[in-house]
Amino acid sequence: MDLRFQAALATAYRSGLQRARVLTEPWLAEQAYCLNCGSSPLTRNRNNSQVGDFHCSACQENYELKSKRAPFIGRIDDGAYRAMLARVNGDANPNMFLLNYDAEQLAVTDLAIVPKHFITADLIQERPPLRVTAKRAGWIGCRIVLQGIPAAGQIKIVSGGVVRPREHVLAQWQRTLFLRRQLDQEAKGWLVHIMRCIERLEKSKFSLDELYKFEHELGAAYPTNQHIRAKIRQKLQVLRDNGYLEFIGRGLYKLTAGVS
Numbered sequence: 001m002d003l004r005f006q007a008a009l010a011t012a013y014r015s016g017l018q019r020a021r022v023l024t025e026p027w028l029a030e031q032a033y034c035l036n037c038g039s040s041p042l043t044r045n046r047n048n049s050q051v052g053d054f055h056c057s058a059c060q061e062n063y064e065l066k067s068k069r070a071p072f073i074g075r076i077d078d079g080a081y082r083a084m085l086a087r088v089n090g091d092a093n094p095n096m097f098l099l100n101y102d103a104e105q106l107a108v109t110d111l112a113i114v115p116k117h118f119i120t121a122d123l124i125q126e127r128p129p130l131r132v133t134a135k136r137a138g139w140i141g142c143r144i145v146l147q148g149i150p151a152a153g154q155i156k157i158v159s160g161g162v163v164r165p166r167e168h169v170l171a172q173w174q175r176t177l178f179l180r181r182q183l184d185q186e187a188k189g190w191l192v193h194i195m196r197c198i199e200r201l202e203k204s205k206f207s208l209d210e211l212y213k214f215e216h217e218l219g220a221a222y223p224t225n226q227h228i229r230a231k232i233r234q235k236l237q238v239l240r241d242n243g244y245l246e247f248i249g250r251g252l253y254k255l256t257a258g259v260s
Contacts, residue, residue: 001031001163003108005101016103024067024099027108029054033166035095035113035155035173036061052094062094063113071110072098072146081126081142088121089185096144098154111158113169117179118153119144120189122221150195152176152244175256178242186222193221194235195244198255208233208251 005023013019025044033040034056042054042063052064066076076098078084087093093116100110127141146154155172157164182188197214198206211232219228236253239245245253 001158003031003158003161003163005106005108007106020067020101023106024101024108025053025065028065028097028099031108032097032111032157034059034061035115035170038166038170062092062116063097064094065097065099067099067101069101069103071100072112074146075125075143076146078124078142078144081124081140084124084142085121088119088124093119107161108158109161110156113155113157113173114149114153115155115173115176115179117176117182117188118149118192120192121185122189123148148192148196150192150199152195152199153192175244178244190222190231190235191238193218194232194239198245205248205252205254208236208253211236 005027007023009022009026010019013022029042029044031040032042032054034042037056037059039056039058043057044054045052045062052062054063054065055061056063066072076096095116096114096119098110098112098114099108101107102109123145125143125145127143130136130139130141132138152172153176155169157169179188179191182191194211197211197217200214201210212229215228215232218232219225222228222231225231236245236247240247240253243256246256247253
């Protein structure tokens, strides 16, 4: 993977945003690969496509590109709020590439992928409507709450200018595909939230009692559920059955190799 941009593509542009677009989009199409099947290159979609910026011609997996100089922290601005909710709840939601670049070296420094099955409705934050003086007065956008996505859902492809082996990236992608089988959005949201809680323990082995410490947080996130501990045990079983966790015994679990 060549991390350098084709500088000649941006010579006719002065706007930083336009320069970034004409450099990053061709680079991704040529240098990135489909995380679902490993094929490359990716095919660019028509402008304003409802299913993202790129797709894989081999398996039809869809992708969206977000790029900026600074690291992605906290929240990511996205499109219209209602449209984004519809995408998340439907089949057209694309996976999201997060690309950071060095504007002086004209090269990629970091590239990660957020699989679409980690972007749940509770992570879509509504923004205030645009003011009446704005060109699109009343338009309501959204932000994706990035810190709500566990590390398992932010798969690094390039880190600090170093390209990770493709086979490691693809294996990490495959490990969480079971989330796509969770057709109920709340059920999937529970699993993602539990995965996030496990990561916050910062240990490969943990006990059920340690996870119970998040009971109040989970209760606040799902106020209609009156049996939080039972739900925690149920979701741990789902994670175990899908190979994300291993049950050791006596209330002890451990993350399986290759999760992080």
